[in-house]
Amino acid sequence: SAVISQKPSRDICQRGTSLTIQCQVDSQVTMMFWYRQQPGQSLTLIATANQGSEATYESGFVIDKFPISRPNLTFSTLTVSNMSPEDSSIYLCSVDLRAVRPPEQFFGPGTRLTVL
Amino acid sequence: TQLLEQSPQFLSIQEGENLTVYCNSSSVFSSLQWYRQEPGEGPVLLVTVVTGGEVKKLKRLTFQFGDARKDSSLHITAAQPGDTGLYLCAGARAGNKLTFGGGTRVLVKP
Secondary structure (H helix, E strand, C coil): CCCEEEECCEEEECCCCCEEEEEEECCCCCEEEEEEECCCCCEEEEEEECCCCCCEECCCCCCCCCCEEEEECCEEEEEECCCCHHHCEEEEEEEECCCCCCCCEEECCCEEEEEC | CCCCEEECCEEEEECCCCEEEEEECCCCCCCEEEEEECCCCCCEEEEEECCCCCEEEECCEEEEECCCCCEEEEEECCCCHHHCEEEEEEEEEHHHEEEECCCEEEEEEC
């Protein structure tokens, strides 16, 4: 398994501002992902964070709104830009320890974001 | 688009009762995973099923993968309050990405 930490654990932000969420893993991993979990709902994949190259975004998510960095194999950041109340969610990072199928993803504790 | 539907959305039972959660899709998945999530935490992987017809047991939890690899079920025997949580199924797709079902919120009352 892997130990994954996220900062901050929660935040309350004003509309129009941006927040950067950090994800730190205790070992080098190839694959890292960012998810959004809206209140009372399931998880939706935002993007795959690629080390050394641009993130790969899922349909409905764009780089201008959710820029992602992945400077090395243990760390990634997700920025939620120009926030609105609709961005209030839990944001989770996950890592996959296996380069082959089936996937085996481990999740961080999440960052609970409230936008006023 | 591959979609996973979970049922029921919410289940409230008394301690000692059994429960079953279903996960269905019109698409075939190469593998399917079940997670449990508790408030304030990320999902925790319970099991991965890969082969059609596969049955896996984890103490009081029994997981089945349908023969056609389009559906799965989670059965809990003699549920305990510690089983309370959000149960999520997730199907694997290209790039080791996961598509999650809508989740089933389980409440086991003492």
